Amino acid sequence: DIELTQSPSSLSASVGDRVTVTCRASQNIGSHLNWYQQKSGKAPNLLIYGASILQGGVPSRFAGSGSGTDFTLTISSLQPEDFATYYCQHSYTTPPWAFGQGTKVDIQ
Amino acid sequence: QVQLQESGPGLVKPSQTLSLTCSVSGGSINRPDHYWSWIRQPPGKGLEWIGYVYYSGNTFYKPSLRSRLSISIDTSKNQFSLKLNSVTAADTAVYYCARGDSDVYLSFDNWGQGTLVTVSS
Numbered sequence: 001d002i003e004l005t006q007s008p009s010s011l012s013a014s015v016g017d018r019v020t021v022t023c024r025a026s027q028n029i030g031s032h033l034n035w036y037q038q039k040s041g042k043a044p045n046l047l048i049y050g051a052s053i054l055q056g057g058v059p060s061r062f063a064g065s066g067s068g069t070d071f072t073l074t075i076s077s078l079q080p081e082d083f084a085t086y087y088c089q090h091s092y093t094t095p096p097w098a099f100g101q102g103t104k105v106d107i108q
Numbered sequence: 109q110v111q112l113q114e115s116g117p118g119l120v121k122p123s124q125t126l127s128l129t130c131s132v133s134g135g136s137i138n139r140p141d142h143y144w145s146w147i148r149q150p151p152g153k154g155l156e157w158i159g160y161v162y163y164s165g166n167t168f169y170k171p172s173l174r175s176r177l178s179i180s181i182d183t184s185k186n187q188f189s190l191k192l193n194s195v196t197a198a199d200t201a202v203y204y205c206a207r208g209d210s211d212v213y214l215s216f217d218n219w220g221q222g223t224l225v226t227v228s229s
Contacts, residue, residue: 049212049217099155
């Protein structure tokens with residue numbers, strides 16, 4: 001099974017900061033990497049699919065990059081509503097489709 | 109806009125069967141481009157994909173749960189269901205149903221609000 005390792009597990013940042021979260025896959029998954037935002041008590045929300053394609057309605061300050069085994073989620077200028085937990089997830093060919101362990105972004 | 113809604117008991121006794129249903133509205137469940145999944149999240153922990161059912165009835169389960177898990181689909185009712193038997197406290201979690209869409213790299217683009225299931229006597 002393919003495993004995903006996110007880093008860091010948590011970070012503290014200020015409004016306006018540039019934030020980067022990384023996700024590493026245990027084998028080559030091409031561009032089959034998706035990113036979600038989850039706020040406390042809510043279901044996750046799809047931000048980016050196919051490693052770099054922004055889901056409709058998601059602000060352009062969110063960006064995804066990478067392919068193969070190494071991927072990055074970047075928030076160019078952190079806004080108050082972005083404080084949440086972020087998960088990567090792979091959807092490469094045959095399941096199981098695993099999630100990373102999550103990165104919690106909180107206020108510094 | 110497709111909406112998903114989980115329903116089922118919030119409390120299940122150890123060794124019994126956890127049963128949940130996901131009702132889909134605003135779109136047909138009977139489409140080849142969608143994979144209807146169950147995902148769970150233990151309190152304070154991360155997300156765990158546990159399985160999907162396809163419109164044809166084909167399924168795929170997380171290997172560690174395969175012996176206890178069954179997911180089925182009822183296209184006439186536009187809903188799909190999960191049954192997990194022989195539950196223990198480790199199965200306590202918020203259970204989400206979600207739609208995987210092959211048009212967006214099989215990402216989960218629609219989710220239910222989630223339902224907390226507690227396993228306790």
